[in-house]
Each structure stands twice: as structure tokens, then as C-alpha cells.
Amino acid sequence: MDMKTDKKKLGLKEKYKLLTRDLGWETTYHTADEVFPYVKYEGIKVHDWGKWEDPFRLTMDAYWKYQAEKERKYYAIIDAHAQNNGHLHITDARYLSALKLFVQAISPGEYAAGKGFARLGREFPGVGPRVACQMQAIDEIRHAQTQIHAMSNYNKFYNGFHAFADARDRMWYCSLPRSFFDDALSAGPFEFMIAIGFSFEYVLTNLLFVPFMSGAAYNGDMATVTFGFSAQSDEARHMTLGLECIKFMLEQDPDNLPIVQRWIDKWFWRGFRILGVVGTMMDYMLPKRVMSWREAFEIYGAGNGGALFNDLARYGVRLPLEWNDAVKALDHMTHQLNLGLYQWSFGTAFHTGIPSDEDMAWLSKKYPDTFDKYYRPRWEHIKKLKEAGTPFVNTGLAKLCQVCQIPTPYTEPDDPTALCLRESEYKGELYHFCSDGCQRIFHDEPEKYIQAVLPMPQLFQPPLGGDIGAWMNWVGLKNGVDNGDYDGSEDQKNFAAWRATATSNQ
Amino acid sequence: MAVASTKPYIGAPRDTVANFNGKQLVYVCWEHHLLFASSLMFCVEPEMTLGDFLHHTVRPLLEADPDSAALDFTRAEWQKAKIAWTPDFNASLAANGIRHKELLRFHTPGLNSLGA
Numbered sequence: 129m130d131m132k133t134d135k136k137k138l139g140l141k142e143k144y145k146l147l148t149r150d151l152g153w154e155t156t157y158h159t160a161d162e163v164f165p166y167v168k169y170e171g172i173k174v175h176d177w178g179k180w181e182d183p184f185r186l187t188m189d190a191y192w193k194y195q196a197e198k199e200r201k202y203y204a205i206i207d208a209h210a211q212n213n214g215h216l217h218i219t220d221a222r223y224l225s226a227l228k229l230f231v232q233a234i235s236p237g238e239y240a241a242g243k244g245f246a247r248l249g250r251e252f253p254g255v256g257p258r259v260a261c262q263m264q265a266i267d268e269i270r271h272a273q274t275q276i277h278a279m280s281n282y283n284k285f286y287n288g289f290h291a292f293a294d295a296r297d298r299m300w301y302c303s304l305p306r307s308f309f310d311d312a313l314s315a316g317p318f319e320f321m322i323a324i325g326f327s328f329e330y331v332l333t334n335l336l337f338v339p340f341m342s343g344a345a346y347n348g349d350m351a352t353v354t355f356g357f358s359a360q361s362d363e364a365r366h367m368t369l370g371l372e373c374i375k376f377m378l379e380q381d382p383d384n385l386p387i388v389q390r391w392i393d394k395w396f397w398r399g400f401r402i403l404g405v406v407g408t409m410m411d412y413m414l415p416k417r418v419m420s421w422r423e424a425f426e427i428y429g430a431g432n433g434g435a436l437f438n439d440l441a442r443y444g445v446r447l448p449l450e451w452n453d454a455v456k457a458l459d460h461m462t463h464q465l466n467l468g469l470y471q472w473s474f475g476t477a478f479h480t481g482i483p484s485d486e487d488m489a490w491l492s493k494k495y496p497d498t499f500d501k502y503y504r505p506r507w508e509h510i511k512k513l514k515e516a517g518t519p520f521v522n523t524g525l526a527k528l529c530q531v532c533q534i535p536t537p538y539t540e541p542d543d544p545t546a547l548c549l550r551e552s553e554y555k556g557e558l559y560h561f562c563s564d565g566c567q568r569i570f571h572d573e574p575e576k577y578i579q580a581v582l583p584m585p586q587l588f589q590p591p592l593g594g595d596i597g598a599w600m601n602w603v604g605l606k607n608g609v610d611n612g613d614y615d616g617s618e619d620q621k622n623f624a625a626w627r628a629t630a631t632s633n634q
Numbered sequence: 635m636a637v638a639s640t641k642p643y644i645g646a647p648r649d650t651v652a653n654f655n656g657k658q659l660v661y662v663c664w665e666h667h668l669l670f671a672s673s674l675m676f677c678v679e680p681e682m683t684l685g686d687f688l689h690h691t692v693r694p695l696l697e698a699d700p701d702s703a704a705l706d707f708t709r710a711e712w713q714k715a716k717i718a719w720t721p722d723f724n725a726s727l728a729a730n731g732i733r734h735k736e737l738l739r740f741h742t743p744g745l746n747s748l749g750a
Contacts, residue, residue: 169640316638468671505749506669513698524674524695527661527737537671545666547673551716551737557647558735560661575637575645585649585659588677593655 140185147187152255164253170316172388173381177254180376183368184260191263194361195270202274202358209351210281216630219347220415221286221623222614226343227279227352228288228478229409233305234336235275236296240309241328242268244320251317257376260369264325267362274358278351285626286619288477291604295477298603300583301469303533304405307580308398314576318377319391325370327395331436333363334428335403339410342418371436378443385444390572396448397565400457401532407462408469411491412483420494422458430455450565456541459495463503468537470510471522475596477605479614482511502544519613525584529562531569531577535584536562554578651734658734660727662692665741669699669748673737684730685723701745710740 138146155163167174208214218224242265249262276292283289296302312323341356377384407421419427437447448454466480473480483491488507492499513520526535540548550561554574561567570577588594592602600607614620637643651658658680663673676691688707696702712719714736721738722730732738 165640170638319638464668464671467668471671502668502749509669509700509748520669520698522670522674522695522698524670524676526672527675535672539668545668547663547665547668549663549673549737549739555647557650558733558737560735560737573637575643577645578647579645581648584675588657588659589649589653590655594677 143189144182144185144187147189148182148185148259149255151259160253164251166251166316167253167318170318170387172318172377172384174253174377175380177252177256179380180254180256181372182256182260183372184365186260186263186365188259188263191266195266198358198361199270202354203277205354206277206281206351209354213630214350215282215285216623216626217348217350221619222415222479222481223347223349223413224282224286224288224619225478225480225614226340226409226413227282227349228292229301229405229413230340231275231279231289232292232295232299232477233302233405235272235279235292236302237305237309238268238275239272240306240313241324242266242272244309244313244324247313248317248320257369257373264362264366264369267359267366271355271359271362274355275352278355281351285622287606287617288479288610288619291477294602294604298583299477299605300475300528300535301405303528303581303583305402307531307533308402311398311576312395318387321370321373322388322391323395323398325366326374327392327399329363329366330370331396331433332399332403332429333367334432335424336406337363338428339418339421339424340406343410343414346416346418347414374440375443378440378445389445392445393449393565394569394572397450397454397563397569398532400450400454401534401562401566404461404465404534404538408465411462411494412466412480412487417490421462422494425458449568450563453541453563453565457538459498460502460544461538463491463495463499464537464539465534467503467506468526468535471520472526472535473612474521474523474607475600475605475611477603477610479612479617479619481614482514483507498544525587527560528582528584529566530559530580530582531566532562533580533582534562536560538562649735654734658727660687660732661735661737663737663739664696664699664705665739666746667696667699667701667748670696678727680728680732681726683724683726684721684732687727688723700747701742704745705742707740710742713739713741 161168245261245265245268249258249265252258252261279289296306312320315323337356341353344352344356374388377388407424410417410419410421410424437445469476470480470482488499488504492504510520526537528534529536536547536549538548540546548563550564550567552559552561552567552570557578559570559578561570586592587599592599597607605611609618637645649659654677656679657677660676660678661673662676664670674692674695676687678687678691693702693705696705708723712721714732
């Protein structure tokens, strides 16, 4: 028999108070500094954690309820996708390169973000932000899981998906996002918040997810679209948390502004480097394209980001230092990175290809000032080499940037004919960079970045000692199957054969 | 500030020359030849002559560029450590002062088949 109670159910306000703010206490037998050892060393001054405003006032019980509901819907659709041969409903198997790159390079970033927010859920002295960070930690792990599950059905049929976890740790192109998250995870809690909560979730996430999810929709990939919808309501909460945190830091003490600004400068540029991969997916990997990378940046980067920085101007925050370099790079970066992915595709766990005539017509329409002038001649030449039976493979490995770890494929902001080459000496060692931004980031914290494990130089050290075959085994790359040109690949043949059985009497 | 940290913090570089079994890294950039998406990386013995390095190690990788047949290393304009430099092709990399992770840049005015 149920116990009779006098009180009705808790009201929302009361429940929020009990389940959030009242969970904290004043320390007595240890000092607060001993209990929260990482909140002061970065130099951020906080006078009153009580001033933190929770943007959502979400309590854990409500959180579990919402998320469980979303999970049920999500997995129902994923099951339907598998049972209805969703792997055959995509526009073309060429599309899968974007998915492979995503699950190898981006999904592990969700997991890393989950680790970071779990740490913040312990390290912030304020109860409000702690609870919000704990929820975000669970969200991020859920995003990693749902992305991996969305793509696991493709893994049953296509190559290049199977070793994504090893790729995350070991693949040279994955070191770009991995180093980004490792850098954030090894920073203090406030910098992590600016890195992931603000720069990544607020300034850059729309550029990452909106084009990617609409790309999936345009190309018939229901699994990924469903993941996108399932994550979308979380993303809104994450964006708000990031913005709330930056405003809180800036309102607490005027001395925080220069520190916050330095982090905004740094993490905008690091994030922009990751977006080079996303832009390349958009411009080169989608058989049916949504919009060009340039157009996406104009809407979600310049438009939304510009408005955000106008809003923050009242705190004294200005645009990130390299904003103009980013704008100058828009017409070039995806072409330059994709050219690299093609020539090093013996070492990629996804396929690349020479753009078709139709692709090139689209690219010259979208990039009227640059594609025909700079990039078409290179592809025409590469096409000739392939037709002559000597396809272009660049077995000379690339010089990497010490900070962002990409193979320095980008040109000077004001001269698209000259590679951007930056070098510095620190404690007798030479270091190379892809840009002024990465060079500046290095010199702010050189002791951190000299420890970078750069994939190309590592390949020539023991135990691999320059053995490419041994390297392929180590990264989980099946030579001749996972890598190389899409044209002639097993994925291409299988897709054609399976589609033929579905659409004809063969 | 060398790093923001809670206590004194010294990093250890991962790519020092001691890790390469007697070899060293050298980077080479053929300026304005952007068929090659990045400067090229080589792991070679410092006793190798610069001429051997360029002719036997570097040149084969440049053959994909239509200008490679006309490429003459001795007539190129060279830069090392960001300043103009006159290489000695018969001397070793070490004797040329080419350090571990040195970037060598060469410019070949007039060779410009692919337009960039």
C-alpha cells in the first residue's frame, strides 16, 4: 500500500533548487582550493559562482526522460534503415568517403568532448555549471555512440569503416582533429570551455553539422540524418552553455578579458583548420552537393559568427586575430586540401578521385575567381597522367604543422601560388607551421607543442622505421581495398552490382 | 609564458635527431609548383652529398610535374632558414649546414607549366 504524503509533487522551481544548487556544500575539513585544484592556475578570476545563470534549468530526472525518448525514436529508425537496405539508397557509393572520414576523424572528437566535460563536471566549484557539464558529458558520449551505430550498417557492406578507432589514434589525417581535442583536454577547465563549449560548439558547430547533415539528406543517407535530428536539441543546449560560460567569465572580472580573447584567437584558428576537412567533404566528396564550402561559411560563419562577435563587443571582445586570413582562405582551402588527399590516397582509409567534367563545371561556378585559374590546370594534368597509365601518387611524405598537424598544404593568405611556410627555432630544435596562426599558438605555449607526436616523422622512427606496409597494418588500412582511387574500387563495383539486382532482372 | 601549468613543466620534443638511427629529416619545397600539395619530407643520412640527395632521392618524386624535365638544381635560386643560400652540391648535407628538419626551398623562374 502506498504511503500517504501531505505534500504534493515538487514544483519546477523547487525541484531545480533541490536537484541542482542544493547539491553543493561549503567545504570544511579541506580548503576549497584543495577540493577544486584547477580553477585558479589559468588566471581566470571568479568572485561569485552564484551569479552563474542556468540557461536551461534542466534537472537530471527530466534530462534522462528526454534522452530516453530520443534514443527510442533513433534506434527505431536505425533498425528500419538496416531492414530496408538503406546502404543501397544512397546516391552513389562515392558519398561514403565523407562518412568514413567523419567516423574516423570527427566522431572520436565527440567522445573526447565527453571526457572533457566529465572533468569539468568535477572541477568547477559552481554547482550550476557542474551539473550542466555533466549532462553535456553524457550527451557527447551518446553522440559518439549514435554516430558509430548509424555508420555500423554501412560497415557490413563497404570498406574503410572497420578500423575507425585505430584510425583515430594513428591515421595521419586524424591527427588534425585528435590534436585539437588533446590540446583542449590537456588545458585547464576554463580554456576547455572556450575551446569546446564556445569556439567549437558555438562558433563552428553549425558549419560542421548543418552542411554535413544536409549533405546526408541530399545523398539519401537516412541513418546519418536521423543521428543529426537526435543530436540537434542537445546542440542547442551546448551552444547556450558555451555562450553563458564566456559571458560569466567576462562579467566576473575585467582581468579575464585578455585571457579569454587569447583563447578565442587560438581556438577559432584551430577550429578553422578542422573545418578544412568538412569543407573538402562538401566540395569534393558529395555526389549531390548542398552548397559550396564558401557559401556555407558566408551563411554560418561570417553571418552567424559576425553577429555573435557584435554581441560580445560590449565586453570588449573583438573578432579572432586570424579572421581575415580565414576569409582569404575560403576560395582556396578545400581545393588545396583535396589535392593533397588525392595524391596521398595510398594512405587514406577512404577513396578519393579526380573530379569529373561535371564536378569541375560546378566547382568553377562556385569558385569563379579561383578554380579555373589555379586548380583546374592541376586536375587536367592529373587526368592526363591517369589516362597515360601513370596515375599521380605522391610518395614523398608531407611536412606537417607542429600545432594543427596537417600536411601544410595551404598557401600564403595573399598569394595562392606560394605555399605558406613558417618555421621557428625553440631550444635548438626547428619547428614548422602551416600559418601565422599556428606559429603564434606555438609560441604562446611552446613546452606543450614541442611534445606533439607528428605522424610523418614518427613513421621514420622505431619501430616502423619507414616501412609503409608495417604502417598500414598498424593503422588497420587494407592496401588496395580501403585506400586509393574510387574509380575501380571494390566499393564502386559492389554498389553497382547490388543496385543492379534491385533495379533490374539480373 | 612557456605553458600554463600548476607546477614547473618541461616538455620533451618527440622528433629529435637522436630518434632517427643516424639519419635526419630534410624538407624540400619546389616553389610555385603546387601540383605537390606540401613540402616533401625525406629521412636521409647527413653524410650523403647534396647532389646525390637531390638527384637520386628528390628528383624521382618530382617527375609528375611537367617542368621536371627542364629542372636544373644548379641553376635554381635556393633558400635555407628563410635566407638566400648557395649550396655546395658536392659536399655532404652536414657540411652544407643542413640541420635536422631543415627546410630547403628552391625557385626556378621561367618554369611554370601548370600556371601556379
